[in-house]
Amino acid sequence: MNANNSFWLAEKASSLATYVDGTFYGYLGFSLVLVVIISLLTIFFVIKGRNQAQTISESSPCKQAMIQTGWTALILIVLAGFFCYGLRGFIKLQVPPNTALVLGVTATSAAWQFHYLDGTSPDSLIVPVNLPVKLEMSSADNVHGISIPSMRVGKGVVPNRKTVTWFNPNKEGLFAIYNTSGAADAVLKVLSEEDYAHWIKVKFDPSIGKTPEEYGLYVYEKQGCNACHSVDGSKIVGPTLKGFFGTERALDSAEAVIADSAYVVRSLLEPNVEVAAGFKPTMLAYPLKAKEMNALIAYLKSLQ
Ligand code: HEC
The missing domain is CATH 1.10.760.10 (Cytochrome c-like domain)
Known part of the structure; x- marks a missing residue:
């Protein structure tokens, strides 16, 4: 949707993105390091083994066990670190703050509908920057799914059930909202505090700003x-x-x-x-x- 997308992930515009991106890039980096180390060691031992085909390793079983335990423990600690970091982000994602702006969302095959407290449904999801937004979602027909990559959220939206997701946008702009079932997409508009206040005012008094x-x-x-x-x-x-x-x-x-x-x-x-x-x-x-x-x-x- 805009030029700030990286090669891997959509533009970061949510406070929760740090956890998601941190975990993703952490795993990616760690896996790359392991791939390099294991590949180099494999090549090293193949060459060494070819040259010393007859000799058998003389190191003591005790020393080997220590190397293996240490190596396993090191990886375990690093992975446990990732797990804790990811879990923290996951828990944050599951529990919307109670200060959040609550909006209703209805998915249909034709379009997304966003419901505001006063009963209006603008054609896009309009929210202010730096305020947590909680979406209470349900589907009017089939099974759908909402995905807002820049907010790093995605959730199933199904009939006869309310699913919840939330995000805290920390960047103004236009962001894509996808329907994972392939139905119509929509737009998330993150406005500055002043623009949002103005939008609300005009919503309640449409004469503002008009001749x-x-x-x-x-x-x-x-x-x-x-x-x-x-x-x-x-x-x-x-x-x-x-x-x-x-x-x-x-x-x-x-x-x-x-x-x-x-x-x-x-x-x-x-x-x-x-x-x-x-x-x-x-x-x-x-x-x-x-x-x-x-x-x-x-x-x-x-x-x-
Ligand atoms: C259901 C159709 C309908 C709607 C909706 C409607 N009108 Fe009318 N209007 C009429 C008809 C038919 C007449 C002519 C008969 C009459 O004068 O009652 C008329 C007459 C008028 C007249 C007098 C016209 C003349 O030539 O003397 C005005 C002014 C007027 N309407 C304004 C409005 C405005 C403003 C609205 C919206 C708030 C509106 N109308 C909505 C059907 C409608």
Whole structure:
């Protein structure tokens, strides 16, 4: 996903990566050293054995036993060290800290869904940097598995069961989330504390950072006005709202009204009192907040 991947492992972006990488590189290095030593010794003894085919080793059984015990003990101690280091990482991986941000995850063959406390599910997993994140996962259909290589976590995600994993991202950026069953992948977005706080704020108040017209468009789409009203002049279920504001509107009752702010508000609160000529009174009432009404009005005004 990015250029920081090493030859062996994905970019390190989690506090737990030290344990995983330490154990991996430790074993790899140790195995390489053993391979070199054993290969060199093998070659040495083959040559020595060929030249001294008739002589048999004279060293005492006691000395041989000591060499063998020492050699075995040395390897045992080194491996026990790796085991303890790996076990520590493994235990840490199994036990999420109770300060962790808890998020629900649902796997399906079509996509990953990430559930936040307020019930929203953005299309990617969005978390702040340096805060432990605990994922409570389940599958809606088949057996899946989540893998986030940069966080060094992977876990089965199965139906009718909750599995848990956690990580503590210590680097901002975009990281890949894979489905080990081969289904759709997703993206993990690690934001700075400020960006995350801003994201949360916008989640709860979508008007932040938007002009009244932009927020109006947001409300228009969110409320589904576009299902019945076009903004390009075409007639769908309801009249088009292109060039609507400020014009005279013919009503079913043969009267006419000026489409001003008050008319828009009346159309939203009591849509079937003044019915546009040629249309059926099928629009439901939209008791929106004043802020949303004003934004909608600003947006409708801009559709000239
Ligand atoms: C289910 C379809 C439907 C939806 C959804 C809908 N409307 Fe309507 N709307 C209509 C119909 C049909 C009319 C015309 C009959 C009437 O005036 O009641 C209408 C009329 C209006 C009018 C008056 C138009 C005129 O020419 O006088 C306005 C303004 C309006 N809608 C705004 C909205 C807004 C804003 C939303 C979203 C919050 C919305 N509508 C959602 C169907 C819909």
